[in-house]
Amino acid sequence: MSRVLLIRQTDYEPSGIDSAIGRAFEFFGGGKHFVAPGDKVLLKVNLVAGHKPERRVTTDPSVVESVARLILDCGGHPVIGDSPGIDSFSRAAERAGLMDVARRLGIPCAELDDPVALPPGESFHKIEAARLVRDADVIINLPKMKTHGQMLLTLGVKNLFGCVVGRSKAAWHYNVGLNRECFASLLLDICKGVAPVFTILDGVIGMDGDGPTSGQPFPYGVIAAAEDVLTMDFWLCRMLGVPPEEFPLWRAARQRGLPECELKDDTIAGDFAPDYRFSGVRLPASRSLRLIPRLPFMGPLIERAMTTRPVHIPERCIGCGQCQKVCAAGALTLSGKKLFFDYSRCIRCYCCHEMCPVQAIGFKDSPLVRLGKFIGI
Ligand code: SF4
Ligand code: SF4
Structure with a gap:
């Protein structure tokens, strides 16, 4: 039975962090259960962009x-x-405090680059990820708990999208288009391959709020650990008070008939009861009306009308052009x-919102x- x-x-x-991390490993059999002497172990952090740890965008250096x-x-x-969306890796890792960790411990802090093929997925057969992902003996996933404009939440599974190299991420957004379930299905295939x-x-x-980069720090007060990352994500989704039908990852998993969609109380352990709920969490302002059934005659026009659009906040803009660079749809x-x-071109991926360094793109x-929203769907 997989447990969280x-x-x-x-x-x-x-x-305190050392004691929590030690407890997490011990619960699952200790470090030697996962790592043998000589193993190359990739620690896949969340380094979506170069932000200081206090912004709470990236995995905290103390945990890493x-x-x-x-x-x-x-x-x-x-x-x-990791492979940041647009920033230079070394600059991003420096700002996030991860280069300091690497220097203190005398270990590498490396950009995930040089794409090679992952094993074919159930829906997507040609996914590439960084060579280091394939060459590592062991991969340990170290995500950050955040809300996400496009996918509602970014937890363990979404963090693995960073194994896809640099700009190829934008190309995947473009290929998948407006369909959140399709993107979530891609995430499931990447998770299985990684x-x-x-x-x-x-x-x-x-x-919380307009994550993954423009929201506010939120004190969830939790470290979660699991061998089955999907079960972990679904437990956290429930604790955040998000109905599973609103979480695209859950919908994609349910379409595949994955057993993780049914949470059982005895799969959770530790300091939080199964009925615990975080209170006061703000979800992203962006919204996709996914509770309306998707019918065959619905074209992209209607899909767009059912989805929040990104807008410019000119008084904040510094004219850096990052948004234009990251927009694979050529909509900017x-x-x-x-x-x-x-x-008419925008696929509502919100990468522009995610990569804007000064929060000059809203919804x-x-x-x-x-x-x-008014009638509650
Ligand atoms: S304008 Fe923004 S949300 Fe629209 S496709 Fe481009 S990056 Fe994505
Ligand atoms: S990324 Fe933000 S600051 Fe830079 S040009 Fe775009 S909107 Fe302006």
Whole structure:
């Protein structure tokens, strides 16, 4: 039976983090259950972009350091890795405090690059991920607990999308288009191909609101650990008070008939009861009316009308052009500090919102979405 351990942890004081990480490994059989001497161990962090740890966008360095020390004690060779959406890797890792961890421990902090094929997935047969993902003996997933404009939540499974190299991420967004379930199905295939043996989620202080980069820090006070990352994500979704039907990952898993969709109380252990709910969590302002059945005659026009659109906030814009670079749909034109959207091309991936360094892209509901919110669907 796959189990999820939830540990109450309210700050990043190193001795508390060490004790929580030690407890997480012990519960699942100890570090040697996962790592043999000499193993190359990829620590897949969340380094979506270069933000300081206090912004709570990236996996906290204290969590990464604690896990890396434990791997070293087992005789393994940890490598901290990720592939930021647009930032230079070394600059992002420096700002997020991960280069400091690598220097202190004398271990590599490496960009996930050089794409090679993953095993074919159930829905997607040609997925590529970084060579290090294929070459590592062991992958340990270290996500951050956050809300997410496009996928509602980013937890353990979504973190593995970072194994896809750099700009190929934008290409996948474009290929998958407006369909959230289809993107979630891609995430399921990536998760299966990457096959992390263990996930430890940093939810000590995560993010709510307009995550994954523009929300506010939120004190969830939890470190979650699991061998089955999907079960962990569905438990956290429930504890966040999100009905599973609103979570695209759950819908995609249900379409595949995956047993993880049915949560059983005896699969949760630790400091939180099965009926525990985080209170006061704000979900992203973006919205997709997925509770309306998708019918064959619905074209992209109606799909777009059922989804919140990104909008520019000119008074915040610094004219850096990051949004334009990341938009695989070619829907953005920047002129000075004025940004123009071609909504007929926009696939509502919100990568522009995610990568804007100064939160100059917000959301605006279509009349249909406003109506949907009003009547509660
Ligand atoms: S404009 Fe923004 S939301 Fe629309 S496709 Fe481009 S990056 Fe995605
Ligand atoms: S909207 Fe944001 S990402 Fe785009 S140019 Fe302005 S500041 Fe840069």
